[in-house]
Amino acid sequence: MTVYxxxxxxxxxxxTVIIYVFIIFVIRLIYLDVKKMSRFEDNxxxxxxxxxxxxVKSKTEPRSPLKRRYNIYGEAVVGRNPExxxxxxxxxxxxxxxxxxxxxGEWYLEDLGSRNGTTIxxxxxxxxxxxxxxxxxxxxxxxxxxxx
Amino acid sequence: xxxxxxxxxxxxxxxxLLILLNVLGFGLLFINKENNYNLNILYTGAAVLALFLxxxxxxxxxRMGDKFIMLMVFMLISIGVLxxxxxxxxxxxxxxxxxxxxxxxxxxxxxVYYNVKVWSRLWYLxxxxxxxxxxxxxxxxxxxxxxxxxxxxxxxxxxxxxxTKILFIMCLACYTSGSWSKPLLGKIKPKWTALLITYxxxxxxxxxxxxxxxxxxxxxxxxxxxxxxxxxxxxxLNICALVIIGLLGWRFMYHIQVRIAxxxxxxxxxxxxGYQIAQSLFAISSGGYFGRGLGNxxxxxxxxxxxxxxxxxxxxxxxVFGGVAVILLFFLIAFRCFKISIMASDPFDKAVSFGVTxxxxxxxxxxxxxxxxxxxLTGITLPFVSYGGTSIVISxxxxxxxxxxxxxxxxxxxxDERK
Numbered sequence: 001m002t003v004y005x006x007x008x009x010x011x012x013x014x015x016t017v018i019i020y021v022f023i024i025f026v027i028r029l030i031y032l033d034v035k036k037m038s039r040f041e042d043n044x045x046x047x048x049x050x051x052x053x054x055x056v057k058s059k060t061e062p063r064s065p066l067k068r069r070y071n072i073y074g075e076a077v078v079g080r081n082p083e084x085x086x087x088x089x090x091x092x093x094x095x096x097x098x099x100x101x102x103x104x105g106e107w108y109l110e111d112l113g114s115r116n117g118t119t120i121x122x123x124x125x126x127x128x129x130x131x132x133x134x135x136x137x138x139x140x141x142x143x144x145x146x147x148x
Numbered sequence: 149x150x151x152x153x154x155x156x157x158x159x160x161x162x163x164x165l166l167i168l169l170n171v172l173g174f175g176l177l178f179i180n181k182e183n184n185y186n187l188n189i190l191y192t193g194a195a196v197l198a199l200f201l202x203x204x205x206x207x208x209x210x211r212m213g214d215k216f217i218m219l220m221v222f223m224l225i226s227i228g229v230l231x232x233x234x235x236x237x238x239x240x241x242x243x244x245x246x247x248x249x250x251x252x253x254x255x256x257x258x259x260v261y262y263n264v265k266v267w268s269r270l271w272y273l274x275x276x277x278x279x280x281x282x283x284x285x286x287x288x289x290x291x292x293x294x295x296x297x298x299x300x301x302x303x304x305x306x307x308x309x310x311x312t313k314i315l316f317i318m319c320l321a322c323y324t325s326g327s328w329s330k331p332l333l334g335k336i337k338p339k340w341t342a343l344l345i346t347y348x349x350x351x352x353x354x355x356x357x358x359x360x361x362x363x364x365x366x367x368x369x370x371x372x373x374x375x376x377x378x379x380x381x382x383x384x385l386n387i388c389a390l391v392i393i394g395l396l397g398w399r400f401m402y403h404i405q406v407r408i409a410x411x412x413x414x415x416x417x418x419x420x421x422g423y424q425i426a427q428s429l430f431a432i433s434s435g436g437y438f439g440r441g442l443g444n445x446x447x448x449x450x451x452x453x454x455x456x457x458x459x460x461x462x463x464x465x466x467x468v469f470g471g472v473a474v475i476l477l478f479f480l481i482a483f484r485c486f487k488i489s490i491m492a493s494d495p496f497d498k499a500v501s502f503g504v505t506x507x508x509x510x511x512x513x514x515x516x517x518x519x520x521x522x523x524x525l526t527g528i529t530l531p532f533v534s535y536g537g538t539s540i541v542i543s544x545x546x547x548x549x550x551x552x553x554x555x556x557x558x559x560x561x562x563x564d565e566r567k
Binding site: 012032 | 162165172173179223227438439467
């Protein structure tokens with residue numbers, strides 16, 4: 001047995017280990033990716049507990065472009081913080097600005113103590129309120145239509 | 149910022165492993181005395197690594213869609229080039245040139261597919277293009293191993309049927325996505341036109357005696373109508389037609405009879421017709437679980453070991469575990485491509501990525517199944533692993549298309565989407 005074939009035999013085990021660890025890493029990444037995907041498309045939530053916020057024309061121009069529609073599954077926190085379900089990165093929006101949730105057939109909205117407040121159809125809200133479809137929610141100068 | 153860093157770190161880990169495998173593998177081949185310490189081995193390895201780093205960085209930083217497919221593809225390419233280097237250095241050298249061309253074609257295919265929006269309306273162009281390629285092959289083609297499917301222009305020779313496969317998939321995607329709804333000549337429904345196109349292409353391939361490609365193309369058609377056609381009678385009809393064509397071929401074609409006979413019993417004519425498959429089985433069995441080690445095996449006994457039978461060489465030198473890893477990588481690639489197909493919003497994109505995925509999966513199944521004597525052997529290449537210029541370039545081009553589709557899905561809803 002030459003030195004080369006000895007090294008080669010040893011390395012054949014090393015190669016197998018490397019390839020399988022590589023595959024495990026990739027599977028883990030794919031798993032994380034699929035989990036992220038299923039967080040946004042949750043089939044366990046009934047259809048009536050799904051709603052959306054649609055940006056409409058507002059006086060202030062958004063600093064960063066908005067999506068055409070923000071979906072809400074069951075409940076959603078809106079704010080500037082990346083941990084929010086709906087992240088809107090505007091200077092007049094607080095870190096955690098408001099929460100929208102579904103309970104017993106009604107949609108509720110509550111301001112989470114934001115600095116600049118929340119108005120619905122032009123009225124500043126002080127406590128939790130029931131949302132109706134087509135209500136216009138204004139936060140930090142941006143308007144959104146609530147759609148179910 | 150913290151989240152970003154974490155994410156990019158986890159993307160780097162598999163890349164490091166890939167680099168480690170390449171360094172160890174090519175280093176090992178370099179110190180092999182049989183190769184006379186040829187520096188070309190190191191250059192080949194460096195070229196693979198450089199292309200990987202460039203493409204992967206471009207993909208991650210440029211946000212060009214899915215990141216995992218490219219990782220797995222380069223794992224397959226590394227394994228393939230390592231084995232080729234070990235089998236025949238000049239093949240490996242030519243292969244690396246084709247891989248570099250493929251890398252360029254990948255980006256071209258990506259940008260062209262991403263930016264052109266009229267793909268779904270050009271079904272007649274795909275048909276005409278495919279037919280022209282077939283006619284050129286029939287007139288100017290050269291016969292290699294019983295199939296008239298090669299064209300040589302100067303030093304370069306290529307297989308037009310590989311390009312036709314992509315054209316065929318795009319043609320079928322026009323039909324299944326519903327963007328081609330006008331009847332031909334005012335009478336023939338697209339359903340029947342698509343059927344006709346399939347049979348015309350298969351007819352040309354019969355004239356070329358390229359059985360492997362017939363199997364791939366016809367199966368792509370069957371999968372497409374299985375998924376898209378609500379009328380299952382069409383599928384049943386086509387399966388019947390396939391069985392009849394198969395039986396007729398078996399009855400009248402000597403070529404096919406030999407293949408079937410070798411599949412059932414390669415041992416009775418081991419010195420002649422069963423030689424290739426028998427040697428392949430010997431090689432696989434001598435590898436054991438972990439293989440004999442790179443450079444320790446004797447793959448030269450298998451004819452065509454560099455292209456169709458490279459899987460046998462992988463099994464011999466990297467073991468059954470190495471072979472299973474290759475199959476697993478193909479599984480994962482197919483899984484990712486199916487996910488991209490599911491996430492795509494445009495029906496044409498969906499159909500194209502589905503077709504390309506089915507093509508990869510079928511090719512892998514047919515050739516690996518043939519090498520391990522599970523199904524009758526038909527000569528096609530193992531995508532990304534086998535030696536073969538056209539195969540590599542076309543595989544890269546179809547990967548570029550898939551990447552473009554996944555990038556579209558990823559950037560959807562972002563207004564800064566490139567126009």
